[in-house]
Amino acid sequence: MLNVIKKAGLSLAAAGTVALFAFSASAAPVIYNDSIADGTAAFDNAVTGVGGVVQTDTLSNLSNGNTWNRGDYTISSTNGTNRPIDNNYNGNLTGNSIGINPTNNAAGSGLTFTFNTAINAFGLEVGDWATCCFPSALYIAFDGGATRQVAVANNANDNPGFAKDGVFTNFVAGIDTSATFTTVTFYGDGVGEYLVAGSVIRYATLDIGSIPDVPEPFAAGLVLFGLAGMGLYRRRRQAA
Structure with missing residues (x-):
């Protein structure tokens, strides 16, 4: 179960990185x-x-x-x-x-x-x-x-x-x-x-x-999602 949580956290953290890139690339x-x-x-x-x-x-x-x-x-x-x-x-x-x-x-x-x-x-x-x-x-x-x-x-x-x-x-x-x-x-x-x-x-x-x-609305949404994911990943690591 712990491995599943770690993988989920890593995926969300990766999404955060992608989202931050999208944020900068999709600004209007x-x-x-x-x-x-x-x-x-x-x-x-x-x-x-x-x-x-x-x-x-x-x-x-x-x-x-x-x-x-x-x-x-x-x-x-x-x-x-x-x-x-x-x-x-x-x-x-x-x-x-x-x-x-x-x-x-x-x-x-x-x-x-x-x-x-x-x-x-x-x-x-x-x-x-x-x-x-x-x-x-x-x-x-x-x-x-x-x-x-x-x-x-x-x-x-x-x-x-x-x-x-x-x-x-x-x-x-x-x-x-x-x-x-x-x-x-x-x-x-x-x-x-x-x-x-x-x-x-x-x-x-x-x-x-x-x-x-x-920021474009879609990119801004990705950023918020990604930042939330990175926060979850950090909390899971600390709990582990």
């Missing part, structure tokens, strides 16, 4: 989705709080097309099609924004940002999201990696800008200090929405590990 970036005022404040505070510098670029003088060179980075239509420019989304956005108009190929109808110098914090302003076509979600991917859902709406009030200020604008961002990246892809899947994005682009390069990622 820190995501922001809020009104423009509150979201940009939270993003800026997070960046400066770890010694980073927020770079901002207010988009202006853009013309309809499929690529826009901004000096430090380039914006491209992900599927290569020409996109319209909205000057300020009815006066509710500070800068120009680029039309997305989600299609059935949602990722292709998005925008890709290619940076000359690698970054790991990125945010932009969005207009006309959650006006229709529910459920409607927004996504960000770094360097073509895992696509992260940064927002989802089942009604208009799920847009934080509309809920707080009565306007269909919001700020979305992601910070992933597990590495640095040179491309960011942004898109929405609410087919039928107008959806524009851009206005003021925010980005930064932070020290690796300076802002802890958020």
